[in-house]
Amino acid sequence: MAEEQSIVSGVAGRYATALFDLALESGTLDAVDADLSRFSALIAESADFERLVRSPVFAAEDQLRAVTAVLDKAGIGGLVGNFVKVATSNRRLFVVPAMIADFRKLLARHRGxxxxxxxxxxxxxxxxxxxxxxxxxxxxxxxxxxxxxxxxxxxxxxxxxxxxxxxxxxxxxxxxxxxxxxxxxx
Missing domain, CATH: 3.40.30 (Glutaredoxin)
Structure with a gap:
């Protein structure tokens, strides 16, 4: 854990570490990584969705409704679905791309x-x-x-x-x- 903390920090690092620990405990690292990749692709493919993710002007309830609809349509549930929804509810949706990058750093370190x-x-x-x-x-x-x-x-x-x-x-x-x-x- 101390080794993991040295490669990630801040809000994104704390969320990423929590998600990594949950995925490791449940044996779903690869599935979580795949779902995070799909979510990243959704952000990259749609300027409107990227604006929703990055902009603080949207109300948390509106962001949560929109993100939930996107997650459901994309078939992203489980740990990643809950992770994104929690981040959104906590007004941290704009940090999700950095959280995903930090998760990938932790996963890469875990895999050597x-x-x-x-x-x-x-x-x-x-x-x-x-x-x-x-x-x-x-x-x-x-x-x-x-x-x-x-x-x-x-x-x-x-x-x-x-x-x-x-x-x-x-x-x-x-x-x-x-x-x-x-x-x-x-």
């Missing part, structure tokens, strides 16, 4: 994996994800779980964060470096 956050300008293909996992595994010596994110402002390239290390090969960063170098010359 390393978590890498990968930001790209466009969604990565399965082939690129597999190649990146293999390259990172060769470098680190452990299995790597990727948490992909998309930021079109990168223009191209990747930003990979593993723990406190960051590798930034984005075109945006290279162009900014070039701009600074040109100012120093001129």
């Amino acid at each position: 994996e390393v978590t890498a956050e990968v930001t790209s300008a466009e969604p990565l293909s399965d082939t690129h994800i597999a190649a990146l996992k293999d390259a990172l595994k060769a470098q680190i010596g452990k299995d790597v779980t990727l948490i992909p994110q998309v930021d079109p402002a990168l223009i191209g390239g990747l930003i990979v964060k593993i723990g406190s290390r960051m590798i930034d090969t984005s075109l945006r960063t290279k162009l900014n470096s070039l701009k600074i170098a040109m100012k120093e010359v001129g």
